[in-house]
Amino acid sequence: MINFVGRRKWYFLISGIIILLGIVFLIPIGPFGLTWGIEFTSGSMMTLSFEQAVTQAELQQEMASLGHSEAIIQGTEEDTFLIRTSKLAEEVADPETGEMITEEEAIRRDLEERFGPVEILSSYDISPSMARGITSNAAIAVVVAAVGILLYITWAFRRLMRPFRFGVCAIVALVHDVLIVLGIYAFLGNFFLMEIDVMFITGVLTVIGYSVNDTIVVFDRIRENMTKSTGIPLATTVNNSIMETLGRSLNTSLTTLFLLLALFLLGGATIHNFVLVLLIGVIVGTYSSIGIASQLLVVWESGELGGFFRRIIPRRVPVRGA
Amino acid sequence: MERRHILTLVGITLLVAFAASVLAINTISLPLIGEREGMKLGLDLQGGVYLEYQADFSDIPEWDQEGRLEETKRIIENRVDEWGVAEPDIYIMSPDRIVVQLPGFADIESAKELVGKTAKLVFREQATSGSTSLAAAVDVGDMQIAVEDVTGFAVEDVLGVGSGDTGEAKTITAVDEASNIITVESGFAYEHSAGEPVINLWIPATGMLHGEEMPLTGEYLLPNSYVDLQPPTNEPVVLFEWNEDGAKLFSQITGRLYINEDPLGIFLDNELISAPAVQSQIAARGVIEGLTLSDAQTLAIQLNTGALPLTLHEVRTQKVDPTLGAESLEKSMIAGIIGLALLLLFMIFYYRLPGALACSALLIYGAILLTIFKLWPVTLTLAGIAAVILSIGIAVDANVLIFERMKEEIRSGKTLGAAIEAGFNRAWPAIRDSNFSTLITCAILYWFGNTFGAAPVMGFALTLGIGVLVSMFTAIVVTKSFMRTIMFTSLAGRISLFRT
Numbered sequence: 001m002i003n004f005v006g007r008r009k010w011y012f013l014i015s016g017i018i019i020l021l022g023i024v025f026l027i028p029i030g031p032f033g034l035t036w037g038i039e040f041t042s043g044s045m046m047t048l049s050f051e052q053a054v055t056q057a058e059l060q061q062e063m064a065s066l067g068h069s070e071a072i073i074q075g076t077e078e079d080t081f082l083i084r085t086s087k088l089a090e091e092v093a094d095p096e097t098g099e100m101i102t103e104e105e106a107i108r109r110d111l112e113e114r115f116g117p118v119e120i121l122s123s124y125d126i127s128p129s130m131a132r133g134i135t136s137n138a139a140i141a142v143v144v145a146a147v148g149i150l151l152y153i154t155w156a157f158r159r160l161m162r163p164f165r166f167g168v169c170a171i172v173a174l175v176h177d178v179l180i181v182l183g184i185y186a187f188l189g190n191f192f193l194m195e196i197d198v199m200f201i202t203g204v205l206t207v208i209g210y211s212v213n214d215t216i217v218v219f220d221r222i223r224e225n226m227t228k229s230t231g232i233p234l235a236t237t238v239n240n241s242i243m244e245t246l247g248r249s250l251n252t253s254l255t256t257l258f259l260l261l262a263l264f265l266l267g268g269a270t271i272h273n274f275v276l277v278l279l280i281g282v283i284v285g286t287y288s289s290i291g292i293a294s295q296l297l298v299v300w301e302s303g304e305l306g307g308f309f310r311r312i313i314p315r316r317v318p319v320r321g322a
Numbered sequence: 323m324e325r326r327h328i329l330t331l332v333g334i335t336l337l338v339a340f341a342a343s344v345l346a347i348n349t350i351s352l353p354l355i356g357e358r359e360g361m362k363l364g365l366d367l368q369g370g371v372y373l374e375y376q377a378d379f380s381d382i383p384e385w386d387q388e389g390r391l392e393e394t395k396r397i398i399e400n401r402v403d404e405w406g407v408a409e410p411d412i413y414i415m416s417p418d419r420i421v422v423q424l425p426g427f428a429d430i431e432s433a434k435e436l437v438g439k440t441a442k443l444v445f446r447e448q449a450t451s452g453s454t455s456l457a458a459a460v461d462v463g464d465m466q467i468a469v470e471d472v473t474g475f476a477v478e479d480v481l482g483v484g485s486g487d488t489g490e491a492k493t494i495t496a497v498d499e500a501s502n503i504i505t506v507e508s509g510f511a512y513e514h515s516a517g518e519p520v521i522n523l524w525i526p527a528t529g530m531l532h533g534e535e536m537p538l539t540g541e542y543l544l545p546n547s548y549v550d551l552q553p554p555t556n557e558p559v560v561l562f563e564w565n566e567d568g569a570k571l572f573s574q575i576t577g578r579l580y581i582n583e584d585p586l587g588i589f590l591d592n593e594l595i596s597a598p599a600v601q602s603q604i605a606a607r608g609v610i611e612g613l614t615l616s617d618a619q620t621l622a623i624q625l626n627t628g629a630l631p632l633t634l635h636e637v638r639t640q641k642v643d644p645t646l647g648a649e650s651l652e653k654s655m656i657a658g659i660i661g662l663a664l665l666l667l668f669m670i671f672y673y674r675l676p677g678a679l680a681c682s683a684l685l686i687y688g689a690i691l692l693t694i695f696k697l698w699p700v701t702l703t704l705a706g707i708a709a710v711i712l713s714i715g716i717a718v719d720a721n722v723l724i725f726e727r728m729k730e731e732i733r734s735g736k737t738l739g740a741a742i743e744a745g746f747n748r749a750w751p752a753i754r755d756s757n758f759s760t761l762i763t764c765a766i767l768y769w770f771g772n773t774f775g776a777a778p779v780m781g782f783a784l785t786l787g788i789g790v791l792v793s794m795f796t797a798i799v800v801t802k803s804f805m806r807t808i809m810f811t812s813l814a815g816r817i818s819l820f821r822t
Binding site: 119122123126127141144145149152156202209210212213217221244252255256258259261263265270 | 430723755760766769771
């Protein structure tokens with residue numbers, strides 16, 4: 001028997017440190033912060049495939065000479081590059097023929113002249129009017145999802161005393177997972193081109209679903225054990241429930257990880273970041289069900305949580321006779 | 323065996339047979355559903371062009387907006403049809419968006435030209451009073467031009483560069499009579515060389531129709547324009563024909579311009595495409611020169627399908643090369659198959675007989691899922707494939723929950739039969755609640771994708787939602803039915819197969 005509940009302070013400490021580090025990387029100072037995708041900022045993105053070998057530095061230099069020093073360039077596969085720029089113009093004059101062409105085509109022609117045959121494999125273009133309002137929509141979606149899940153858990157655990165606490169603990173674990181995913185993403189963003197795009201948001205929302213899914217399985221066991229045997233301290237019940245669901249938790253995450261790993265290593269470059277989000281999310285989601293959601297339930301029930309908050313925010317003592 | 327139990331087994335067999343036949347036949351037609359051919363793949367998997375436009379409603383009364391948007395969509399459909407792109411997907415995204423998807427198509431530039439252009443054809447003539455005074459015009463800024471005499475200039479008239487040259491033309495937005503300054507749309511550039519009339523004023527060419535003075539526009543064209551190569555230079559031209567009213571106007575206008583062999587300017591979306599000097603009075607037919615072959619082909623289609631009743635602004639465009647799409651599909655498929663194989667091996671190795679049964683239940687799960695995708699037009703995208711894989715994880719989870727429960731029950735000394743029943747019953751609340759919360763997330767994701775116009779997100783949510791529902795069905799009905807069947811075979815006696 002592993003004593004999970006006894007080590008709860010360690011889980012809180014470890015998670016706290018990871019989240020704090022993540023938040024440091026999330027703060028947009030200097031090289032830190034998230035890179036917002038063109039869906040949020042507007043702009044253009046294209047995948048170029050070269051026939052001859054080209055280095056990223058050469059490409060960066062050439063793009064700068066074309067007036068796009070802001071271009072973010074990343075190699076995806078051999079001689080294939082993803083180039084992200086500000087929104088390219090609809091029409092520019094070809095410097096040689098004077099013909100009106102798109103700026104994308106003008107860039108392609110220039111690169112072709114310098115580096116040999118170039119093919120535009122994919123391009124993506126978002127105008128500023130489209131980019132507006134997306135951020136708020138995504139935030140609303142997360143909040144609505146959290147509230148919906150909170151309500152459902154409260155309802156599903158209605159036979160227990162204080163079912164609301166189960167809901168709140170599941171939501172805290174969910175926020176914990178999202179923060180860690182965001183933090184790791186921001187951290188990796190220092191080394192690779194990792195943008196917050198629609199697929200990323202989809203990934204985060206999926207992680208939310210997975211996190212809650214996993215938490216509920218543990219909570220379900222706690223619910224069952226609480227109704228089955230009364231009089232046992234909650235810490236013991238929670239620990240037993242974690243032990244009993246441990247095999248399932250590990251097996252399920254393992255099987256899901258098999259699939260995700262295969263997709264991460266062998267799948268196309270386009271879903272690489274998306275799958276990475278899911279990978280982190282599955283690991284963190286499994287951990288948080290045991291280390292955060294369940295433990296939070298214990299400290300809340302035992303009054304430790306109240307004590308913790310009282311220590312941080314001293315209760316105002318009414319002054320007599322003033 | 324119980325009667326009910328046998329019926330369940332028969333039901334499962336029929337379902338599998340149905341799924342297998344649906345998947346085996348290429349084209350199927352079913353009542354209510356219609357004809358389906360294969361699975362619909364998203365642009366990221368088969369390549370293609372995605373164009374999203376926002377309609378400019380600024381000058382359109384609210385009651386008329388929806389109607390115009392519908393009409394715009396219809397015209398775009400006709401244009402794309404005439405162009406001959408297979409299986410285009412054109413839809414309105416409320417309140418003001420039109421999305422055009424051309425799968426398997428790579429030429430985004432031509433697609434933009436064809437789809438998004440208003441294609442308003444207007445015929446104009448040079449104003450004598452305006453043009454003469456322009457020789458002495460002085461520009462006083464980007465958008466304002468000082469002229470000698472402002473009379474003859476009117477708002478909505480058009481200024482063109484050069485004397486009859488093709489090129490950009492800009493609409494006059496304001497005329498200041500007091501200071502003799504006209505204002506044109508921004509972006510107007512022209513050269514100012516001494517003595518030459520450098521810019522020309524083009525006013526609408528009008529004629530009398532039913533007692534009213536009417537401008538000549540593309541509205542009067544018959545829908546039978548076509549492209550021809552004009553000898554001897556083989557220059558591509560668009561030949562058009564007027565309807566009765568158009569012919570009346572055209573005849574009056576050419577009759578008037580013919581006297582001095584004045585040019586007749588042909589403007590497409592305020593761009594001067596040609597300005598031939600009128601050589602004779604003509605009525606029924608005409609010709610547009612000065613085009614490249616592909617421009618001519620596009621223009622002919624646009625003239626035949628009519629001008630859009632709305633101005634469209636590009637807000638999002640995407641192009642995926644078909645080879646890239648095919649590559650993504652192949653890679654994801656291989657990755658999925660390898661991952662799935664690992665998963666199945668793990669299940670059999672760890673749970674032995676129940677694991678093997680769960681694997682066959684998973685295969686049935688896959689068959690049902692694919693059948694649904696084939697019958698229901700769910701567009702499968704890369705995100706959708708990820709959703710399928712995640713839902714396989716969920717389907718496995720349901721089985722794992724049940725088996726872990728069964729093992730516990732066997733350990734506590736229950737008989738195998740009782741343990742199976744108890745395993746399913748006890749696991750059910752966890753399966754129900756966890757999957758329900760995933761369904762809530764799916765519903766919110768779908769809503770998010772819908773309001774924000776992100777088709778991949780909607781596809782992901784829909785695919786995952788369907789996957790969750792089917793996974794619950796296979797775990798509870800199929801796996802359970804298989805387990806019960808095992809109970810009636812000799813395998814049930816060998817408890818080691820269940821690894822307690």
